[in-house]
Amino acid sequence: MASIENQNYYNVSTQEWMRYEKEFDKILRECIDGTLKKVLGEATSTIILYHIGNDSLSEGIEFFAEALERILGTGAYILEWAILKELYSCIELKIEEKPNYKFADYVKEARTTWFTEKTQKENNTGNRENKKLTFSSRKST
Secondary structure, X not given: OOOOHHHHHHOOOHHHHHHHHXXXXXXXXXXXXXXXXXXXXXXHHXXXXXXXXXXXXXXXXXXXXXXXXXXXXXXXXXXXHHHHHHHHHHOOOOOOXXXXXXXXXXXXXXXXXXXXXXXXXXXXXXXXXXXXXXXXXXXXX
């Protein structure tokens, strides 16, 4: 989860912040589940998620990545990269390999970029709606 201090940076209410958190976490979970099933099959992905723990993401993305690496060893890298490609595709971002970046770093970067774009888009939409309301209220008086 992104830190609550970032809420002020994005200039959003606590309610909006929690909604963004839940929405991103849902997207991330769906990408992880979908990729595991696609790459490993239904049964194997169920076994891996059972051993990692279904709530492992609530412990943090680092915990999830470490657990995946403990189970799959160096093979976790291939699965992590497939999950990242799916995640970045789902949120319409381009992924670029970066030196010294780990799975968790990419997920954090995706979350930050997604939050920024989401809040900017919603703020711009809100500003346009406010201008329309202001204009129409002047018109009617």
